[in-house]
Every structure is written in structure tokens, then in C-alpha cells.
Amino acid sequence: MDLSVDYLGLKLKNPLIAGSSGLSSTFEKVKALEKAGVGAVVLKSLFEEQIMFEADETAAQNRYEYPEAVEYLKAYSQNSQLEQYLKLIERCKNEIKIPIIASINASTEGAWVSFAQKIEQAGADALELNVSLWPGNFDTTSEQNEQHYFNVIEQVSEKVKLPLALKMSNYSAGLAHLIKTLSWTKKVDAFVLFNRYYAPDIDIENLKMSHSNILNFVPDPAVTLRWVALLSGHIRIPISASTGIRSGNDVVKHLLAGAQTTQVVSVLYQNGLGDINQMLIDIEHWMQRKNYKKIDDFRGLLNYKQAENPEIFERIQFMKYLSSLE
Numbered sequence: 001m002d003l004s005v006d007y008l009g010l011k012l013k014n015p016l017i018a019g020s021s022g023l024s025s026t027f028e029k030v031k032a033l034e035k036a037g038v039g040a041v042v043l044k045s046l047f048e049e050q051i052m053f054e055a056d057e058t059a060a061q062n063r064y065e066y067p068e069a070v071e072y073l074k075a076y077s078q079n080s081q082l083e084q085y086l087k088l089i090e091r092c093k094n095e096i097k098i099p100i101i102a103s104i105n106a107s108t109e110g111a112w113v114s115f116a117q118k119i120e121q122a123g124a125d126a127l128e129l130n131v132s133l134w135p136g137n138f139d140t141t142s143e144q145n146e147q148h149y150f151n152v153i154e155q156v157s158e159k160v161k162l163p164l165a166l167k168m169s170n171y172s173a174g175l176a177h178l179i180k181t182l183s184w185t186k187k188v189d190a191f192v193l194f195n196r197y198y199a200p201d202i203d204i205e206n207l208k209m210s211h212s213n214i215l216n217f218v219p220d221p222a223v224t225l226r227w228v229a230l231l232s233g234h235i236r237i238p239i240s241a242s243t244g245i246r247s248g249n250d251v252v253k254h255l256l257a258g259a260q261t262t263q264v265v266s267v268l269y270q271n272g273l274g275d276i277n278q279m280l281i282d283i284e285h286w287m288q289r290k291n292y293k294k295i296d297d298f299r300g301l302l303n304y305k306q307a308e309n310p311e312i313f314e315r316i317q318f319m320k321y322l323s324s325l326e
């Protein structure tokens with residue numbers, strides 16, 4: 001069986017990518033993911049806010065003893081965290097054979113570009129732009145929110161040559177149009193659909209807001225599958241499916257829907273890295289049973305391209321489904 005796929009201009013030995021998370025935050029962890037068999041690793045995101053926050057904390061601890069050194073300490077702390085990230089990339093590139101995709105999440109225009117340039121110099125194979133779009137600001141319109149994606153890819157693609165993946169949220173009343181228009185800019189080389197967000201909860205005993213454990217909160221797995229199936233036949237840019245993929249069968253489903261690659265995180269936190277091998281075995285067994293020799297033999301077979309009007313297709317499926325329950 002040939003499980004290899006092309007993604008972001010790279011050859012991956014299989015379509016299973018370890019998504020960005022704490023599981024890829026150190027060299028040892030990335031090495032363990034390689035050993036476990038993934039086709040590529042996305043490093044934990046470098047968050048601009050976190051860098052700024054930690055820099056402030058470092059500076060605050062010294063505020064009273066050396067007030068004149070606060071600014072120096074802040075700058076030093078910011079640089080040293082960025083340096084650590086760049087060193088992680090360099091070491092991974094020297095000692096690890098599978099592709100290394102860096103990831104950034106910035107909040108200011110300058111940081112998107114300067115982080116991306118430094119990451120390119122450090123030798124990453126590609127860069128995932130983790131753009132957090134959370135439409136909870138009462139003063140921002142949908143157009144203004146979505147413009148953010150265009151701004152980020154415009155700024156970064158102008159300054160770096162690295163292959164770029166745009167990791168998006170599924171919030172948008174016009175998601176299909178948005179992604180189609182983003183694909184027309186030709187400024188990104190892949191879409192990662194979708195990111196996973198903090199999930200709020202309420203503690204009814206202590207009457208306070210809380211949050212669900214990110215790993216126990218199971219997102220609806222059909223969300224990613226639906227959008228991959230809908231979009232993959234209509235845009236020319238590859239999609240990496242992310243969120244809710246927990247088994248070899250899930251990987252097969254997303255490939256049939258048209259994804260180029262699939263990303264896993266939560267299942268690895270919960271079950272350990274041993275699941276990677278099992279998922280790959282299950283994909284191979286399925287391919288053997290169906291007589292497929294390579295991924296492209298079946299990738300996209302079940303996307304919505306055949307449905308002339310996907311909106312009506314979904315509506316009819318939904319009505320059929322509901323009437324079957326009556």
C-alpha cells in the first residue's frame with residue numbers, strides 16, 4: 001500500500017499529521033511523534049500574547065529591585081522565547097526526517113510577519129497560520145472579522161516564500177464563499193479546517209463560569225466532514241481536515257470527502273501515541289479490502305461535487321433523515 005500524499009509542496013509518507021498542541025512542544029515530543037509513525041508534525045503554536053504576557057511577568061518580578069531594567073527584561077524575555085522556538089525548529093530539521101510545520105498565532109500585524117520571517121530562516125518546511133476568529137465583538141461586522149484572514153495571508157505571503165496553511169474557524173455565515181474567495185487570492189497553499197476553541201461551561205454548585213475540559217468536550221465530528229466534502233470539489237487548494245478525527249476509519253472518511261491530509265490531537269492525548277500505528281494499519285486494511293493501491297485512488301470520491309446544488313442536496317438529505325425517524 002502506498003499511503004504517501006503531497007501536502008504544502010512536501011512529500012508525506014502518510015496523510016496522518018500530528019496537529020499543533022502541547023504534544024509537539026519539545027524536540028523529544030516531536031521525535032516521539034515521528035517514531036510513532038505520523039507523516040508530519042505541526043509544532044505547538046507560537047502565541048504572541050503568551051510571549052508578551054510572560055515577558056510582562058518576568059519584568060514585573062524585578063520591578064522593585066531594578067526599575068530601570070524592566071524594559072530591557074521584557075525585550076530579553078520576548079526574544080528568548082522566540083529564540084527557543086527557532087532552536088526547536090532548527091533541531092527538528094537537523095535530527096528529524098519527517099516534515100516540520102511551524103505554527104504561529106499573532107495579534108499584531110508586525111508580529112505575523114516578523115515571526116514568519118524568522119521561522120523561514122530557521123528552516124521550517126512550512127508554516128501554519130493559526131488565525132483565531134471569534135466573532136464575539138459587538139462592534140465588529142462579519143466583513144471586518146473575515147477581512148482579518150485576507151490581511152494576514154496578504155502580509156505574510158508578501159514577505160516569506162514558505163508554503164502557508166491557513167487554519168480557520170468554522171464561524172461564518174458565508175463560509176463556502178469566504179473559503180472560495182480566500183483560495184482565489186493564491187496566497188495560501190492549504191486550508192486547515194478547523195481549529196478547536198475553548199468551550200465554556202457553568203459550575204452550577206459554585207454559581208460561576210467555568211470551562212469544559214478541552215479533551216472531554218467532544219466536538220460534532222460531522223462539522224469538519226461536511227465542509228471538507230462540500231469544499232474539496234470546488235476549490236483547488238488542498239484541505240487538511242482537523243477536529244474530531246479519532247480513528248483510521250475517520251481518516252478514510254475525510255479522505256473520501258476530499259481532504260489531502262488529516263490532523264489528530266485529542267485522541268493522542270487520551271489514548272497515547274500507540275493509536276497512530278493502529279490508525280495507519282486500519283487505513284491499510286481498508287484499502288486492501290477495497291482494492292485501492294494509493295490514496296489518490298479514492299481521495300475525493302465522495303465529495304459533494306456530484307451534487308449540483310449542495311445546499312439543496314443537504315436539505316433533501318436532512319428531510320429524508322427526519323422523515324425516517326417519524
Ligand SMILES: Cc1cc2nc3c(=O)[nH]c(=O)nc-3n(C[C@H](O)[C@H](O)[C@H](O)COP(=O)(O)O)c2cc1C
Binds near residue numbers: 020
Ligand atoms: C491541548 C490542546 C492544545 C492545542 N494547542 C494548539 C496550538 O497551540 N495551536 C493550534 O493551532 N491548535 C492547537 N490545538 C488545536 C489542535 O491543533 C486541533 O486543531 C484540534 O485539537 C482539533 O483536533 P482534535 O479533535 O484531534 O483534537 C490544541 C488542541 C488541544 C486539544
